[in-house]
Amino acid sequence: MPVRRHRSSALAAAVATATAVGATALAALGGATTAAAAESPLSGYELTWGIKQSYRTYVGMFGAFTVSEGAGQAAGNGAFTFTKGTGTYDTATHTVGLAFEGRLVSASAAHGFEITLTDVRFDSAAGEITADVRKVATVDGTATTTEGDDVPLATVDVTRDMTDMTTTLTAEAGEYLGNAGYAGAAGDPLTVTRTTQPSTEPSTGPGTEPGTEPSAGPTTREPSPGPSTGPTDPEPADPETTPAASPGSPDPNPDPDPDSGPEPATSTGASPAPAPARGAIADGTLGWGVKESFRSYVVGPIADGEVTVSGGAVQAAGNGAFTFKDATGTYDTDAGKLTAAFKGAVNFKGHRSGDTYGLDLTLSNLKATLDGGAGTLSADVNSLGEQTRGVVLADLKAGSGDLEADGGVITVDGIAATLTGAGAEVFGNYPAGTALDAVDLSVALTDDARLPSSGGSGTGGGAATGGADGTGGAGGTGSAVGGTGTTTGGSIGGGSLATTGTSLPGPALGAAAGAAVVVGAGAVYATRRRRTRARSAG
Structure with missing residues (x-):
């Protein structure tokens, strides 16, 4: 229409x-208005x-x-x-x-x-x-x-x-x-x-007397x-002085870039010995926020839940991204191949109904692979007590297929992550192909190599939780506290956050529906400038 x-x-x-x-204001102050206000x-x-x-x-x-x-x-x-x-x-x-x-x-x-x-x-x-x-x-x-x-x-x-x-x-x-x-x-x-800005100065408004300030046009004030x-109000502020x-x-006051790529810490000793072209990874970190909107949803008023890290993982302040540590694996810089597994776990919990939760999801044992700039990100998934190991959550695509070591460290930041079909079943409301938060990867190739201090952009900070009570979640195991789940062919079934919300317990479903279904149809809203009409269609 x-x-x-x-x-x-x-x-x-x-x-x-x-x-x-x-x-009215001027009259109340005892002044007499002799002409209409200039506009x-x-x-x-x-x-x-x-x-x-x-x-x-x-x-x-x-x-x-x-x-x-x-x-x-x-x-x-x-x-x-x-x-x-x-x-x-x-x-x-x-x-x-x-x-x-x-x-x-x-x-x-x-x-x-x-x-x-x-x-x-x-x-x-x-x-x-x-x-x-x-x-x-x-x-x-x-x-x-x-x-x-x-x-x-x-x-x-x-x-x-x-x-x-x-x-x-x-x-x-x-x-x-x-x-x-x-x-x-x-x-x-x-x-x-x-x-x-207009090309010409607006004309002085009616009622302006000679010698007074010109009417405030967009090009001057x-x-x-x-x-x-x-009438004693100060004149409008000049736009050059109050931009x-x-x-x-x-956002008129945006937060600064949380991290533009940290520099490796300065070594106080001798430079590390050059790493061989291939071998075992000595250490490393992986920074990933899963998906910002999902983190916000979990701690927001609908799920009213919390995010908890454990097992050595940390979360950046303000419900930020996660850092998983203590990498192990192998690399081959000549072939552009890398496989790294990381310690730490993150638990997402929400939609509480009594002692049960409609959402209780833990990701642990994350593993990233790269081969010529393409790869995957997998994790062990525990959803409402049902665990599946090695679920491929995301396809990865780095900006370059090369893996270059600097000071014995390979750093690949801003790796694009796209949700897989198996990952879509884990998260429920996101279809396969959805863009997830980018992945930041740093691995040390020798014992004396120094990793970046925060392990990649979007990471760092201490362990943090979100939610109403700020208490911890299920920790690294993500053991179920209620609900049921099924596992079929390596994908998560009933443990996912269902698209329609029908898997949620009654009170949690009611809370979600209260925010989801538009209410008040046909109600009369009290406002002098509004007309409201309602009609029904089959």
């Missing part, structure tokens, strides 16, 4: 409201907002996002960007009202929902972000559609530079996104930034979006 457009009427209403608020047109703005990271993780696990018509999404299931923002700046109240282009659809066939956001707007006077929302929920073959115009999705703690602003999700956001618990919860930070405190986030950046 055609996308409904309401920018003109909604923007006019917003401008009228902002003008009325400014006039300057704005254009070329972008809005970046991720809604909520846990929501993106959930949709990424069970469905997908689709962006179009000017909207975009950052890599790695990141924040969304809406473009071509236009609107007005009120020079009396120092507030802006902007409407953006872009269409965002989140959908999951498995959980029967499709939610579409269009006509996203930011109103600094009201301190909120709104959008037109269309929700289709399918239950038992019956589709129910609910639509709302200018639905308030979040309140915004507006700052002068409009960068990294704190957001709080509304009750309406919870109703449309399918999780009532979102009401009042912290959303992702919001950034509004100018990305283009950044609008001051802060709430008005009266906003760079265009298209989903």
Whole structure:
């Protein structure tokens, strides 16, 4: 169906409201307004907002996002960007009202929902972000559609530079996104930034007297979006002195690169003796995060679980990647071949129901092989007490087929990992061919060779856990604490996290369904600027 457009009427209403608020504020302070507030047109703005990271993780696990018509999404299931923002700046109240282009659809066939956001707007006077929302929920073959115009999705703690602003999700956001618990919860930070400049200076707005500051146009001054405190508000800040986030950046304050490839530690003794072209591996580390979205899902509000490492493995801080150590195996640099096994285990546990878990998965005894740059990554898998050894989880592809030793160490970082069919049965919700986290590999060829201090990018840090209680998991054995599993032909059956979630215990399934199935069809939402209608289709 055609996308409904309401920018003109909604923007006019917003401008009228902002003008009325400014006039009321001045009157309350004892000042008399003699003319309407001057308004300057704005254009070329972008809005970046991720809604909520846990929501993106959930949709990424069970469905997908689709962006179009000017909207975009950052890599790695990141924040969304809406473009071509236009609107007005009120020079009396120092507030802006902007409407953006872009269409965002989140959908999951498995959980029967499709939610579409269009006509996203930011109103600094009201301190909120709104959008037109269309929700289709399918239950038992019956589709129910609910639509709302200018639905308030979040309140915004507006700052002068409009960068990294704190957001709080509304009750309406919870109703449309399918999780009532979102009401009042912290959303992702919001950034509004100018990305283009007009070729000419906008004319001075009406009511500007000679000698006063020209109206704030996008080429001269950044609008001051802060709430008005009266006629003594400071002038808008200059964009050169308060730069906003760079265009298209989903995170105005991104974390630095966790590791750009550590350098080997400086040896205080003599250089190690040259290693032979082939032989036995003396030591080594493997860095791998499995998949970032899976780690987030396990410790997030749906699975409400924890990640635990044991047997010498460590996890980077912030629910980061894992490092497996004490490598053994063989290498042949002339042939470009390497086989290395690593010690350590990681356990993923979640969907608790009493003393049982719907998810209890342990990976241990990881083994990587490379031959001319291609290879595999395998592990012993224990899922809900059923163990299978040597499951090939991923196909590996290095950037080069060569294996070069430097200081007696072979280091191959950024090895692409792709989920195999057997791996897809282990993780359940990811199809074969899904890109997993990259693998970083370092092996020492002699006893006196020095490995990189953190064992490759994305690794390092001490043992870490995630989840509500922070307690340990099943450890290296991953012994079952509930549920059943079957093993057929070397692949994991009932122990996997089922695509439909039907293998979860009752309370856990209810929790997942509460976040998966869109609720509140036909409900009346209290907002002065929204109309809601519901209809059912067979």
